[in-house]
Amino acid sequence: MLTLAGKHISDPRKMSPFARLLHDLRMRHGIRQGDLAKLLGHHQGYVSALEIGIKGPPPPEFVEKLISVLDLGADEQEELHEAVAASDRKMVIDAEAPTEVFWMLAALRERVPDLHPAQVRMIREIVELPDQLAQRTQEPITRLKRRRNTEAKM
Missing domain, CATH: 1.10.260.40 (lambda repressor-like DNA-binding domains)
Incomplete structure (x- = not known):
């Protein structure tokens, strides 16, 4: 304590x-x-x-x-x-935000006091996902070479 x-x-x-x-x-x-x-x-x-x-x-x-x-x-x-x-406790939503954003935030505001720590982590991970994806290095796509259709000699 x-x-x-x-x-x-x-x-x-x-x-x-x-x-x-x-x-x-x-x-x-x-x-x-x-x-x-x-x-x-x-x-x-x-x-x-x-x-x-x-x-x-x-x-x-x-x-x-x-x-x-x-x-x-x-x-x-x-x-x-x-x-x-x-630590800012207030959030300003753009007046032209989609209606679904308002409903999502209303539901979140209602449930915040009862969220389990795992739920909080999951929500943060979802919100931060675009940043994490942008940080990944884009690996070039390599094509696999096909084998020729030749018969193997026995």
Whole structure:
């Protein structure tokens, strides 16, 4: 069990990517939550709410200040920006999307709370399939040579 700001998180897998990364970054840099909050110019309660996922991902100004305060390298910055994007709880659907997209997302929204981890993995694999197929190197098709129809000598 993980304890953040006095609250028990029974399953760290149920934290948003940003909440988990913020906590991990703070631990890696050996800084207390209150001290980080002061350096960022925010109340400790806000940083705590971000860490346990009560608040959604922070605005870009907060992220840039966090990068500066913790002096994050390029890899950590990229990881942070990806976690912020992945933690966005809202989705905007293009008004001209096919009707079936709206129905699919409505069904998904209804069932998300009850999805089994295997279902989540399967859905992600389906969504990422075009990327995986594009990464495969296209092997040239080789033709098999036919044998001549000659009789074998005995």
